[in-house]
Amino acid sequence: GENVEQHPSTLSVQEGDSAVIKCTYSDSASNYFPWYKQELGKRPQLIIDIRSNVGEKKDQRIAVTLNKTAKHFSLHITETQPEDSAVYFCAATLHEKTSYDKVIFGPGTSLSVIP
Amino acid sequence: KAGVTQTPRYLIKTRGQQVTLSCSPISGHRSVSWYQQTPGQGLQFLFEYFSETQRNKGNFPGRFSGRQFSNSRSEMNVSTLELGDSALYLCASSLWAGSQETQYFGPGTRLLVL
Numbered sequence: 001g002e003n004v005e006q007h008p009s010t011l012s013v014q015e016g017d018s019a020v021i022k023c024t025y026s027d028s029a030s031n032y033f034p035w036y037k038q039e040l041g042k043r044p045q046l047i048i049d050i051r052s053n054v055g056e057k058k059d060q061r062i063a064v065t066l067n068k069t070a071k072h073f074s075l076h077i078t079e080t081q082p083e084d085s086a087v088y089f090c091a092a093t094l095h096e097k098t099s100y101d102k103v104i105f106g107p108g109t110s111l112s113v114i115p
Numbered sequence: 116k117a118g119v120t121q122t123p124r125y126l127i128k129t130r131g132q133q134v135t136l137s138c139s140p141i142s143g144h145r146s147v148s149w150y151q152q153t154p155g156q157g158l159q160f161l162f163e164y165f166s167e168t169q170r171n172k173g174n175f176p177g178r179f180s181g182r183q184f185s186n187s188r189s190e191m192n193v194s195t196l197e198l199g200d201s202a203l204y205l206c207a208s209s210l211w212a213g214s215q216e217t218q219y220f221g222p223g224t225r226l227l228v229l
Contacts, residue, residue: 001174034216034218036158043205043220043221043222043223044158044205044207044220045219045220046216046217046218046219049216089157089158091158101171102160102171102172102173102174103148103160103173104160105157105158105159105160106157107157108157108158
């Protein structure tokens with residue numbers, strides 16, 4: 001079955017710097033990779049996702065890149081702000097039409113942005 | 116538009132009991148998925164329902180079950196509770212438009228098993 005690893009487990013950056021979180025997956029059939037942000041005591045939020053037919057996707061200060069050959073995908077946050085402090089989870093699944101297979105999550109990265 | 120709601124928000128049960136949690140999705144969302152979150156195991160996928168049908172299930176024992184009603188509201192049931200079932204149970208409702216998913220989580224039900 002699918003297995004997702006995520007690194008680093010904790011990350012501290014200065015405000016304004018960039019942050020990069022990397023995930024690797026094991027099942028080459030996986031084709032949909034969402035990222036979630038969970039602030040302390042709050043519910044997760046889907047912040048960006050990427051499909052396997054796309055190499056990169058951007059949304060303002062966040063971007064996700066995917067390397068299908070190496071089976072890894074990364075979240076990039078530029079110009080970090082204190083409100084970016086949260087736990088970030090990556091996930092991998094097989095998505096067909098409007099259905100997806102079991103979603104496997106990475107263990108999470110706790111990001112702290114120091115003002 | 117109202118968000119995803121879950122009831123109850125907090126629950127205390129004892130081992131061996133059973134529990135039923137409820138999730139009301141955003142209006143128009145037909146897909147509801149359930150997740151378990153614990154400090155030790157992180158986020159784990161339980162199951163997903165669409166149009167009253169369970170489409171996928173994660174690696175959980177048969178004690179965990181669910182259903183979805185015609186109005187898309189969903190319930191999950193855990194029978195014969197174990198201490199390890201203590202967790203935050205999250206549901207999310209999704210809407211797919213083409214290949215783009217819009218997914219929103221509910222606030223969760225925090226279950227404590229004593």
